[in-house]
Amino acid sequence: MGIREDAFDLLACDGDAVRTRFNEFVSRHGVTSDRGRAGTEVAADADRGDRDDLPALTERDRRLIDRVRLLDTxxxxxxxxxxxxxxxPILYANRTFxxxxxxxxxxxRGRNPRLLQGPRTDPAAVAKLREAVSIWEAVTVDVWNHRRDGTPFLNRxxxxxxxxxxxxITHWAAVQAAVQAAVEGPTERIGDAER
Structure with missing residues (x-):
């Protein structure tokens, strides 16, 4: 499995499997927490978590946010x-994002991810993302996004x-990686089929 799939598996697993999935993620991808610890200690922190800064969220929201926090680095x-x-609306974005x-x-927090769209964003890529959300399917798309300062970057x-x-379906998770425009062509997958 790749890092994307492992991240999604961690986010989608049932509560009892979080610790195991995170330990697998760490061993496969060498990711540690921002405190320099890995595995069990980080997963335990997520269980108790500092969640007072997240008002008006459901308990499921909080559990999922804690899982994304495990992937901060x-x-x-x-x-x-x-x-x-x-x-x-975005409930949480990891530090890398x-x-x-x-x-x-x-x-x-509270904004739609479309805030990353700008002059270079291709409407066709946005339409593919909207289609996936409307039919409740997974999708992978290369899209030109824009940083806060307006600088464009190609984002898978x-x-x-x-x-x-x-x-x-209660939530949507997204995994993003900046890609080199000249190195790889666009990718679009909806569900399990590549188009």
Missing amino acids: APIGVTLCGPAYRDT RDRTGYSLAEL VSLRPLRGDDGT
């Missing part, structure tokens, strides 16, 4: 968004719905 951007019926885009967590965005205990 991963070499990929990770965002957790709320339900589509509320315009899919914030460093890459130049936005603080306070500036991101993998978007995946997260299901609650009853099987309904």
Whole structure:
């Protein structure tokens, strides 16, 4: 498995598997917490977590945010968004995403990820992301995003719905990696099929 799939597996696993999934993530990808610790200690911190800065969130929101926090120093951007019926607001973005885009967590929280769109953003790529959200399917798309200062960068965005205990989609997770425009061509996947 690649780092994207491992990140999504960590976000989507049931509560009892979080510690195991995180330890697997650390061993495969060498990611440690910002405190220089890995594995069990970090997962334990996420269980108790400093969550007072997250008002008006459900307990599921808080659990998922704690999981994304485990990935704060991963070499990929990770965002957790709320339900589509509320315009899919960002609930949390890991440190890598914030460093890459130049936005603080306070500036991101509650905003739709479309804030990264700008003059270079291709409407066709945005349409593919919207289609995936509307049909509740996973998608991977290369899209030109813009940092807070307006600088464009090519971003490979993998978007995946997260299901609650009853099987309904409660959140959307996205994994982003900046890519070199000249090195790789655009990728689009909806569901399991490549288009």
